[in-house]
Amino acid sequence: MSGEARDACGVVGIYAPGEDVARLTYHALYALQHRGQESAGIAVSDGGTVVVYKDLGLVAQVFDETVLSSLRGHLAIGHVRYSTTGASSWANAQPSYKSGPAGQIALAHNGNLVNTVELKRSLAEAGGDPTPERARVASSSDTELVAAHIARERMNKLRGSNGHDPVSAKEAILEVLPKLSGAFSFTMMDEDKVFGARDPFGVRPLCIGRLPDGGWVLASETCALDLLGARFIRDVEPGELVMIDEQGVTSERFAPTTSAACVFEHVYFARPDSTLMGQNVYATRYRMGQRLAEEAPAQAELVMPLPDSGVPSAQGYAQASGIPYGEGFVKNRYVGRTFIQPTQSMRQQGIRMKLNPLREVIAGKRLVVIEDTIVRGNTTRQIVSMLREAGAREVHVRISSPPIKWPCFYGIDMPDQDDLIGAQLSVDEIRAHIQADSLAYLSLEGMLGATEIPQDAFCTACFSSRYPIPIPPIELRNKHVLEEPQTQRSSTRR
Ligand code: SF4
Incomplete structure (x- = not known):
């Protein structure tokens, strides 16, 4: 590649009681460094509090021994970023994080949404938090917007139960995912669960692996599993939300599968030692x-x-x-x-x-x-x-x-x-x-x-103009x- 198109992002999620999850996430991000060199971040939780550490720079520049040893817990998510939307700034580094009376949520995103205007409007109309103006100022990334939608949905559910019922992040996530249009592979976490989700077209990759001592890993590419000694279990399916906690992995569908995976991952973006859709790159x-x-x-x-x-x-x-x-x-x-x-x-x-x-x-x-x-x-x-x-x-x-x-x-x-x-x-x-x-x-x-792999499983839009997910006119004009x-x-x- 002539260095003229940039990678998107890499995401990781780890659930591994008894293990140093921050360090495992750090190693997995190291394997995914080719997917983003602008910023790196890790969120960890010990079951009660989610702590996020992120900064501009390569994984090895952002995290040192002191930082990694301060990130304690048994579940984590991580992110490496190259900006596809939003300026290059600390505010746009991920994971994005929201907290409130309904709980905490951290989110890492690989992909790009095409209905952010609509999402901002619906947040504004619902009097969401943050307000659209604050959302725009706080961060121009679509990830921040999704985190705000999940936090608002969770808050609504808490209000609906008059503050009595514990509010599951899963329910809020399942409400929000069908409203998103575009490409997304997310790793997310609340205080005690890790989630992974892929858009219904499966544009960006996301796979599940099992650590030697029984923990679970989500990662953009299988090369990250290899580095951790994890066994590849399967890809997260397009339109699927997986949840990992002490019960293991459970799965919910939020949309039917309509495969349109990015063929460019196979041509250039993914590491050659990764396996995508069952094929070694x-x-x-x-x-x-x-x-x-x-x-x-x-x-x-x-x-x-x-x-x-x-x-x-x-x-x-x-x-x-x-x-x-x-x-x-x-x-x-x-x-x-x-x-x-x-x-x-x-x-x-x-x-x-x-x-x-x-x-x-x-x-x-x-x-x-x-x-x-x-x-x-x-x-x-x-x-x-x-x-x-x-x-x-x-x-x-x-x-x-x-x-x-x-x-x-x-x-x-x-x-x-x-x-x-x-x-x-x-x-x-x-x-x-x-x-x-x-x-x-x-x-x-x-x-x-x-x-x-069957031809109709792919997005080929940059070569063919056949965009599997419709692009709003304003986005077309912007490019x-x-x-x-x-x-x-x-x-x-x-
Ligand atoms: S194949 Fe589709 S998703 Fe991949 S780079 Fe081209 S337009 Fe983007």
Whole structure:
């Protein structure tokens, strides 16, 4: 990936009496760091009080030994964030937290809601707490809004019983979830239970694992379970709320399942050692490379990846084409992602800091360079130029997904439509822009076929404009989408 689309977020939930849950959550967040590098947070409870600690920075920067040892309890949730809505600020770091006479709730969100205007309005009309103005000022994140809705629902139920009945967070959550539109994988907790929920389309992943000593883990990706030594049990189903307490895991449906999982998780976002929808991500990317070699062959002496995410596809391309595979770049692993640089010239310097071509490997050769996607095109152009400077005879760029033509509204931070090069230029014009000798993309059918998962289980909107969850006109305008996108028909099953 040319560092031009940003990850969404990663979430964790742990219920493990007798264990150091803050430390387990910290380790799980460490495994999910690739999903968000802007802020990190953990909420823990000892059964009576929920305590939240969060800050801007990487997991290892936010938490130290002193902080972790102060977070005591037997249940926890955690979050790593890259902002998809809301400014980059402490107030938008998660978990979000609300407390009141009805109890406490903490919430961590991966995804993006598309009906926040409606949710703010209904909170205002109901005289919710916080007021819309305070909600807007306190935090611009949709997660804060959901936490406020759950807190209000819980308060209403307490008032309805004249303050006599204990108020279950579960009932309030089940009231609120059907009102949300968009992508969400939540981990949530009250004082003594952990919850996990996935939107009815299952856009973002969320899985359940079992710790060796009997505790339970919820995590965005299975790589977090592996790090904890937890056994994968199953994915949380789209439209399902799971609750974990001393009784174990119980499940409720709040909507029928209509699978439209983000295919981009398989192409780029998820870690290659994770398993999504029963398929290992590395193996899927390898197959994408094999299909790319069949669809778009090239005459060359070396197949090389753009590290790291292009590696499995480049290996698959090399295997299927019979062209030797080699590492043409050395990557400095200690440099932050290129998109952190605010200006184009700083971004270009950032790329040189991060990647250095291996002249001895590439000089005089015709190269096939495998990348997983092109977003704006500037990074790819820079890479082609670096390879030519290092002596490459020809540079043939192959992309292991189709051109991105539409923005994402479901939790991946992509540029507006007018900054997506795939929306503005033809493939040959893009080739000319990046100054490659040839350029080819994997077809939509090829990408979906490589997942070995039924095609109608996926959201492909950024490639196809078929948005499975309708996008309100104001959201479309905000991302400079001028044409009417298609709406995907999805198979619904209970
Ligand atoms: S629009 Fe693209 S990135 Fe967004 S959820 Fe759909 S497939 Fe994923």
